[in-house]
Amino acid sequence: MGYSFRNDYSEGCHQSILEAMLKSNLDQQVGYGEDEFNIEAKNILREKMGNPNADIHLVSGGTQANLIVISSILRPYESVVAANTGHINVHETGAIEATGHKVNVVDSKDGKLTPEGIKEVLDFHTDEHMVKPRLVYISNTTEIGTVYNKKELGELWSFCKENDLLLFLDGARLGSALTSHENDLSLAELSKLVDVFYIGGTKNGALLGEAIVINNDELKKNFRFHLKQRGALLAKGRVLGLQFLELFKNDLFFDLAKHSNSMAIKLSQGIKEQGYEFLTKPESNQIFPILPNELIEKLSKKYEFYVWAKEDETSSSIRLVTSWATSEEAVDEFIQDLAKR
Amino acid sequence: MGYSFRNDYSEGCHQSILEAMLKSNLDQQVGYGEDEFNIEAKNILREKMGNPNADIHLVSGGTQANLIVISSILRPYESVVAANTGHINVHETGAIEATGHKVNVVDSKDGKLTPEGIKEVLDFHTDEHMVKPRLVYISNTTEIGTVYNKKELGELWSFCKENDLLLFLDGARLGSALTSHENDLSLAELSKLVDVFYIGGTKNGALLGEAIVINNDELKKNFRFHLKQRGALLAKGRVLGLQFLELFKNDLFFDLAKHSNSMAIKLSQGIKEQGYEFLTKPESNQIFPILPNELIEKLSKKYEFYVWAKEDETSSSIRLVTSWATSEEAVDEFIQDLAKR
Amino acid sequence: MGYSFRNDYSEGCHQSILEAMLKSNLDQQVGYGEDEFNIEAKNILREKMGNPNADIHLVSGGTQANLIVISSILRPYESVVAANTGHINVHETGAIEATGHKVNVVDSKDGKLTPEGIKEVLDFHTDEHMVKPRLVYISNTTEIGTVYNKKELGELWSFCKENDLLLFLDGARLGSALTSHENDLSLAELSKLVDVFYIGGTKNGALLGEAIVINNDELKKNFRFHLKQRGALLAKGRVLGLQFLELFKNDLFFDLAKHSNSMAIKLSQGIKEQGYEFLTKPESNQIFPILPNELIEKLSKKYEFYVWAKEDETSSSIRLVTSWATSEEAVDEFIQDLAKR
Amino acid sequence: MGYSFRNDYSEGCHQSILEAMLKSNLDQQVGYGEDEFNIEAKNILREKMGNPNADIHLVSGGTQANLIVISSILRPYESVVAANTGHINVHETGAIEATGHKVNVVDSKDGKLTPEGIKEVLDFHTDEHMVKPRLVYISNTTEIGTVYNKKELGELWSFCKENDLLLFLDGARLGSALTSHENDLSLAELSKLVDVFYIGGTKNGALLGEAIVINNDELKKNFRFHLKQRGALLAKGRVLGLQFLELFKNDLFFDLAKHSNSMAIKLSQGIKEQGYEFLTKPESNQIFPILPNELIEKLSKKYEFYVWAKEDETSSSIRLVTSWATSEEAVDEFIQDLAKR
Incomplete structure (x- = not known):
């Protein structure tokens, strides 16, 4: 996995x-x-x-x-x-x-x-x-x-x-x-x-x-x-x-949530910088970028995520969720892999 | 407690x-x-x-x-x-x-x-x-x-x-x-x-x-x-x-249960030896001795247990439950306290 | 029927x-x-x-x-x-x-x-x-x-x-x-x-x-x-x-109920007079006489009723229900048939 | 009413x-x-x-x-x-x-x-x-x-x-x-x-x-x-x-339904002839003509019916239901009243 x-x-x-x-x-x-x-x-x-x-x-x-x-x-x-x-x-x-x-x-x-x-x-x-x-x-x-x-x-x-x-x-x-x-x-x-x-x-x-x-x-x-x-x-x-x-x-509850949100922000910024749109504005630890289907397929070989909905003939929204345990390395790597496409 | x-x-x-x-x-x-x-x-x-x-x-x-x-x-x-x-x-x-x-x-x-x-x-x-x-x-x-x-x-x-x-x-x-x-x-x-x-x-x-x-x-x-x-x-x-x-x-599941049962047996034998009867035959980790009400009251100051039912004017059944974590010391002490009455 | x-x-x-x-x-x-x-x-x-x-x-x-x-x-x-x-x-x-x-x-x-x-x-x-x-x-x-x-x-x-x-x-x-x-x-x-x-x-x-x-x-x-x-x-x-x-x-509601009750009383008196007991005291339009089983069998060829419960080896209680529509003739006939046994 | x-x-x-x-x-x-x-x-x-x-x-x-x-x-x-x-x-x-x-x-x-x-x-x-x-x-x-x-x-x-x-x-x-x-x-x-x-x-x-x-x-x-x-x-x-x-x-079931439908057809034809549209095509005993609100108000003084939905600023759909008991006179009268507006 x-x-x-x-x-x-x-x-x-x-x-x-x-x-x-x-x-x-x-x-x-x-x-x-x-x-x-x-x-x-x-x-x-x-x-x-x-x-x-x-x-x-x-x-x-x-x-x-x-x-x-x-x-x-x-x-x-x-x-x-x-x-x-x-x-x-x-x-x-x-x-x-x-x-x-x-x-x-x-x-x-x-x-x-x-x-x-x-x-x-x-x-x-x-x-x-x-x-x-x-x-x-x-x-x-x-x-x-x-x-x-x-x-x-x-x-x-x-x-x-x-x-x-x-x-x-x-x-x-x-x-x-x-x-x-x-x-x-x-x-x-x-x-x-x-x-x-x-x-x-x-x-x-x-x-x-x-x-x-x-x-x-x-x-x-x-x-x-x-x-x-x-x-x-x-x-x-x-x-x-x-x-x-x-x-x-x-305040562990809030500290953990802040980490989760900051990982999502970092992810969404990295995605945005590569020109992609989002289904809803990234505001929390669930973000919904819209990506080309072939990119989604490529990413899905290395990462687990949920394909949310078909958006048009060639692209779909996916759901990326971060958590209190998400590592910054994983986020960085995902953004890099996105850029490599 | x-x-x-x-x-x-x-x-x-x-x-x-x-x-x-x-x-x-x-x-x-x-x-x-x-x-x-x-x-x-x-x-x-x-x-x-x-x-x-x-x-x-x-x-x-x-x-x-x-x-x-x-x-x-x-x-x-x-x-x-x-x-x-x-x-x-x-x-x-x-x-x-x-x-x-x-x-x-x-x-x-x-x-x-x-x-x-x-x-x-x-x-x-x-x-x-x-x-x-x-x-x-x-x-x-x-x-x-x-x-x-x-x-x-x-x-x-x-x-x-x-x-x-x-x-x-x-x-x-x-x-x-x-x-x-x-x-x-x-x-x-x-x-x-x-x-x-x-x-x-x-x-x-x-x-x-x-x-x-x-x-x-x-x-x-x-x-x-x-x-x-x-x-x-x-x-x-x-x-x-x-x-x-x-x-x-x-076989942890069975080992834990055996310990629990053996503590109950020890308890019930100690109780039996002091001449008390049981509501049902002690067969597992729940036993139901019938004790004089005043003894029950004395015991209840030191131990937690459930008073099950009134049996006659002067005695009641209580429920004693042992577990995987019950200590032999506690069992011994209970029996001693019972004898002290 | x-x-x-x-x-x-x-x-x-x-x-x-x-x-x-x-x-x-x-x-x-x-x-x-x-x-x-x-x-x-x-x-x-x-x-x-x-x-x-x-x-x-x-x-x-x-x-x-x-x-x-x-x-x-x-x-x-x-x-x-x-x-x-x-x-x-x-x-x-x-x-x-x-x-x-x-x-x-x-x-x-x-x-x-x-x-x-x-x-x-x-x-x-x-x-x-x-x-x-x-x-x-x-x-x-x-x-x-x-x-x-x-x-x-x-x-x-x-x-x-x-x-x-x-x-x-x-x-x-x-x-x-x-x-x-x-x-x-x-x-x-x-x-x-x-x-x-x-x-x-x-x-x-x-x-x-x-x-x-x-x-x-x-x-x-x-x-x-x-x-x-x-x-x-x-x-x-x-x-x-x-x-x-x-x-x-x-007062049709009460008149109908009175008729129903009076038919039940008549039935229960007729039954009582022949020496039978009742499961519960007849008080309303449902009565529960206790009859010998062979009599019950005989009656059941001519009348519809519910056999309520076995009372002993040779007799059972039955339920007889009267209604606003019960005819006095039917009641009389039932009592006569009971006597004929 | x-x-x-x-x-x-x-x-x-x-x-x-x-x-x-x-x-x-x-x-x-x-x-x-x-x-x-x-x-x-x-x-x-x-x-x-x-x-x-x-x-x-x-x-x-x-x-x-x-x-x-x-x-x-x-x-x-x-x-x-x-x-x-x-x-x-x-x-x-x-x-x-x-x-x-x-x-x-x-x-x-x-x-x-x-x-x-x-x-x-x-x-x-x-x-x-x-x-x-x-x-x-x-x-x-x-x-x-x-x-x-x-x-x-x-x-x-x-x-x-x-x-x-x-x-x-x-x-x-x-x-x-x-x-x-x-x-x-x-x-x-x-x-x-x-x-x-x-x-x-x-x-x-x-x-x-x-x-x-x-x-x-x-x-x-x-x-x-x-x-x-x-x-x-x-x-x-x-x-x-x-x-x-x-x-x-x-075939009473079918005869009654036929009467009901024929009354609805007659009603809908009379309404259609006066130039009104329908929400759904009249096919059975419920028809849904779209009428001017003031006409609806006038009709509602003499007839009982359900105002179904607002269709635009000045008109609404109503539901007219006929039954096995609907009289042809009532249908004729409704159509005449509609024409009189």
Whole structure:
């Protein structure tokens, strides 16, 4: 297998996390997420968000987080609104529908939702013969690498509150979003513009783990019942606690994301300098250059990446993903190989 | 917190697993369980079971394994039969029902199902106004520490095949079962007497992980779709692969279980010698001594354990669980403290 | 086919309902239950119950009513408590579980639930590893013909309110209950001792139809969405409206039930006089005499009925059901045939 | 309320059905759809379709038929493909999703699906991270009044069989489709080009009732369990049996549909003659003329109809629906009123 830019979960986890696991390995701890590491990690997160009342729950992965959060909120006839590119729409094997709920889709060029797009859905759903849209799902970064800024998120938040909608942010790549050059939101600010969101660990240096943060008091009740029912309460929940403790006790989470973003910027600049365009503006650790098909074929012999879409007869977009573990050497080499074509 | 006999997941994992994780940490691997560690672990398991065609899937926990296996098998109107003590009946927050299926309950004194018990359920369900029992769920060891022997499992298997039923074995504590002094089944033999089962890692020295093994060809189709839909496909599936590779590449899995069982035997002998009875015969790493309430209260100041049930006005049963990590010193001390009363 | 005492839905409907249908047949009416007949029928019902704020919805059948009411109320992790004999427990093909919810079963000799029985379920379900019982389901008459009196229902209601439980009464045979000699509740009184209930039409002279009555304001919201989602909103909802308009515009509903009960009393007295016992005390239109097996066989050549259960080696209980349409001649003849044995 | 062209279920049912109900009202019949009328109606239908092995089940309404058929067929991870205008997509309150399944949407101008449209969905869904499309849902007539001809349906059928897809036809308005001037299919021919379909009674002269016809042997097994579980087995199933017996024992079903279509043709010709266009070509009992907004407002004072969509600043499309009960006088009057503007 060549060097992989296929995703941001090809390696294990940051060394310090493994070390913390080794160090505490034989400590006896309470099960199911009520261990000391969970408690401490959650306290730190609450402090960083300036929200001492946030409910925080650590789960294993993004699809699990999405299906539990969404099904915990909606009444049977209520639906969730998402961009067509939203992870829950196509890439989770109908996990949301399997909990009984429709995903209302809004077409989006840049992966983001806007009040106008959501309003169209609301206007269309007028009575009991149709589902009742109740929750808005957005991803930051989006699935095509774009980043919400404060104005955009604030407008969504206002629109939701005016229309009795709840706002849920999928932060599988929140680290990359918050350290993007396009970002003007702090974690604390972002956390106040959503009802519930999660902070992705898996794609930012953890072995596994997403931290669901519930701000809206009405959504907090009995949440652990939902976790258990969906198979998300790990007996050794300590593993999840340790991931987030290490990521947040200092600023490792942000440092790792910055490295990831800087590798993507370097890659995108090298590509741009050779005259290639991009499907969406490079803003985070996922970039989508458009390259000639024969170049793509050549590169694919040495590198792993995902061919995203056919753009015209002779060229396609590809997805390159950098991570906390991406080496600068690999980036340099890729750019050189691109130039050699 | 005192020394804990509360469960078998109070500690982290066996040291060799952490070392293997450290060693391979920066290897780039394919995601979602298709990495080299998964492949190798599954090959070893297939070989140990003498079944080159078994489908094997690694998931994070027992409730997750149970809900995915059961919902993958049953048609909407079909049900699963379980003992009243079965984990899926009470202790999974309705996880099976949340996938749409009824659990038909058979009362059992020793935690085991028998053909007679299942037959009563079949005889009762006669037409389309009732669910159609289709799957039998058993646990080995059972939730109250008992172990199925070859004759018992063989009779269940024959009964199931004669009655067009499928047999699923929850092996969250399969290690303890297979190394019990009551056991006369090898892993290979057991695997041929069920349609599907899982091998528990979490409660036998792994950080997390249960290995679902599907023998029945009809149950194999598109199983990964079920995993994804229920949020069970970890991006860094390598973590799960490594657990089972370490547990099974030599006989670590069995060695850890033997230690756990021997600690339980030692505990139960010490308790027996002081004249106490047991709720069920000590056969595995969960034992249920019946003790005077005031002794229980005294012990509970120094040790963690679960008070199981009131037995009469002055005594109760407690559950003591040993694990791969239980120290002989702790066992000795507990017995001494018991004698001191 | 012999004369049928098998159930109370062997005939069509009371003649006056068909006449009302004929008379209004070509009137154009709004669809989906918002027609004039629905409106008028619901107004009459609200008046009879002395509750101008009750929400009323007409659906086609009992299983449909049960599954919609229960799934509309419960959060995903919540369960419903029922007697083992409860219709939702065995006789609805897992309809409740198919909406995602567990039925917690309480063993009951007489088909009724008591505060003590429910309390055992509550005491057993203590944390997030188990479902949270939230709703209590009772039937009046019960599935074995018994009737709740005011004291019993009042105690259940108080217990539910003290324990944050909701109370739902399945009134598939409510007419028979309210006109039983054991009954001391008016429809208005009963309606104030439950959060939600339904009034059965199908088994008391209607072609089809059950009237769901919601008293608890919190359960009213958006109920028509649930109806539509489960396929219960009939395009020609007028049919259901007309049934209940005819049954309640005068006291036809009660008159029909009285006839049904009086036929059952006559039957049970005739049986008693010949020295036979009953499984449960005859209180409504379902009676359960215990007869010698050879007599049962003889009777079954001339009459249709359900053999309920084997009672000892030589006798069994049978279920005899009378209805609004049962003829006194048939009752007399059955008693004579019984005597002839 | 003015004369209603709002839908085809404003009136009761054809007089002969009520008469048959009256005549048989006091016959005792077996419950739950196993009565003589059901048996006879189904035999007649099988004969008319030239398919003695078809399984036929009568249910109350279209949403109920759709959700039961679809959920009976699909495995949890499988999806159904529908046109954006398909009834299951928007107008059933997420009934399909509530059974756990995603609806994959294909945009369609004329309400019909084509092999090309379905192929796009198939090509997009490539692995276990996405649902697996397995069933194709079409409506005939479509929700916007168009009709499939033999060539179109045959091509869909062939495409489905080549791609391991099942084909389900929603025939809520099948009568109108089969008697349309655009139709070249007999009921027997159509029934051989689908795996399962239903024949709509409610919108073609019955009080209620849709006849689900299953041709594909693999889809027949235990279907009555699905009916019961979803609350669709009416105790007095005789009501449904009688509807279809009356509709099909002679050709009443087709005669009523012909009347409905001829009224729609007359309406559309009258509208056309006054120079107005249509949203879709008038082919069945639903027509969609585009009229000036002020004319619409004037007409709406005297007639009931649905304003479909804004077409430009000054005009909108409306939906006019005729039925078996539409009077020629009302049609004439509408046309005259239109001319008077």
